[in-house]
Amino acid sequence: MIQEIHSFKKEIDNIPVPYDKLDAIITKTVQATEAGKRTKMRKKMAYAVGAAAVACGLLFGSAALSPAMASIVSKIPVIGSVFSQYGDSGLKRVSENGLTSAVGITKVSGGDSLTINEVFYDGTRLSIGYSLETEKPMGKAYSMLRTGLTVNGKVKGFSGSEKQTELTPTYRTGILEIDPPTDLPDQFKLGLTFQAEDSKQWEFSIPISAQADTKLATIDHKQQAGGIDLAVPEITTGPAGIRLTYNAVSSETNDLVNYISFIAVDETGHELGNHSGGAQSWISGGKRYSTGTQLFDPPSAGTKTLTFTPHLSFPSMGGGVAIDQDGTETPIEFTPHQASEKIKFDSFTVTLP
Template sequence: MTDKIPSFKEEIDNIHVPFDKLDAIISKTIHENHQRGKKSLRMKMVYSLSSVAVASILFVSSATVSPAMANIVSKIPIIGAVFSESGDPGLEKVHEQGLTNLIGDTKNTGGTSITLDEVFYDGTRFTIGFSIISENIIEKSYLSSGPEIKINGQAFSNASTYSETKISPTHRTGIINIDSLDDLPESFTLGVNFTSVDGKQWDYSTPVSMKTEVEYLTINHSQTVEDINLTVSDLEISAAGLRFNFNADTEKINYLTNGYLDFKVIDDKGNELISHSGGSQIQNVDGKEELTGSLLIDPITDNAKTLTVIPYINFHQGGTSVEVDLKGNETKTNIQPFNETDIEFKSFTVTLP
């Protein structure tokens, strides 16, 4: 195989790419490919490029060079693909506008590579994208309940949601939404630790700074339905989405605890803006159950002038809840159905700035 390397390198050198680091990347690729052949290892190759543009040029150029080159290029992940292909309008929009932090940090442990792909943080949302490529089939629960998040080296226990998308049996992408943004500084060092069910670990660290392109709109709409007092205080507007902040209270203890407050939002063009996750907390104060939280909604279209908002509460139908402590230990609890009728509040209108 060694006698083929010089001619292969000449093919690469003939590609006219205006990035002076490309030769070093390709040379490293050839060396790793050569070493893998000596050891007869069937390892998936994952490469991180410092620019999406580089990857795009390589894909165009690969049609004019050898099949070996095309095979290597086909395994290069495009940085930012997790957000841009997520199906989430907010993430797609901030990626297109260049508001995200492109990271592309890849680490391989035991034949499985995880790439910390992209991060976005502003007043409306804090989202982390990653991808997994493995030699073997990736099971659905391979990363257990998700990664451990640290802020400036300290464990971060605020509410978050985690989801994966299956691209192929050996390739998955994942998105982590930090639903509660309380107590987060404007700039910090983000730590992300992944642990697989068989004990493998991948650790990442990257600086993160808040994007400031956020508008704030005071709403202060209040209404009472079924002894539940609801106030929607304000709205945060950014390219990433709409974050409604609210609070609710009732004298019915263990009532709000068994329901989920959500909003149906329709713009003046008739488009329904889909609701995503949000963070909330419930506490008992002076004989009342109080709920405080926020909800993330899809971003508005450019021409939208008003929003019609319909709050509602769905009570759970039973199931299983899973709580995860800071060490990753899971506690599962069976939940009995809550036999109450779902509640819909009256709609109200928000005029956008």
């Protein structure tokens, strides 16, 4: 009997799996479910359960046959967290500890679907995990989605970054990192708009609640270098990372305050990963002012101090959007910066709360 089972398993292992057709099969199954939206609730539920059973049968059956397929399945947001896919230890930690909020809202534009899978907000960062599925291969039109943001219905200017992972030519997952404004309340309604280069647009309204496990440490560090007055008033620590807040002032003609960045190193010499940050600047009374934040990975357990080193960091690519008082957006084209001088800031050490 054991020999027969072994022989049967061997035959199963030798069955070729049509990986290239699996996405199409699953997509058609889901579409079949969507086609019955106007039928009675009982019939709709029956289709949904049936589709789920077929999809799970395909996924788990194929995963059992192929370790490669098991790896692909683990990256599908229906089964695994989008946050756990990326090399961000802070998001991975909060995902594994169940601190993220599942959303699962899907919007369709021109036949292409964008789903908000999960969000995380704790005052140090506002992270949004999404997945995008298109009818045709995406190409460059979807590699950088323009985003708009409102808080409780009011337009908010923000800085942030976006990362994407292509799983198939028609399926991607991504993380939108928003540098949260300091005046965000603990609970609010987030309005979020994604727009592709081909003008397809997806709009969402998502309730956000902040996680409470954060600690504030007052620093009040100040220094001057190269005509820049730099102040670091505080850092905020949370399960997803450490957020440093800084302010800088220089002469009106000195725009180097726009390029201040920080390196964080623990007492063992390990440098913390840096995933996002943003700054806003303005000119008033003949001076240029800048305020910004920088986000770092959470330090290892038992870390007591961190040493921060300010420096100038000039991006090689990017861009932005300027928003006036009426909410009108104006794209800002990226222009490479050429530093005319080298500025050296002093390092400073902070005891963690």
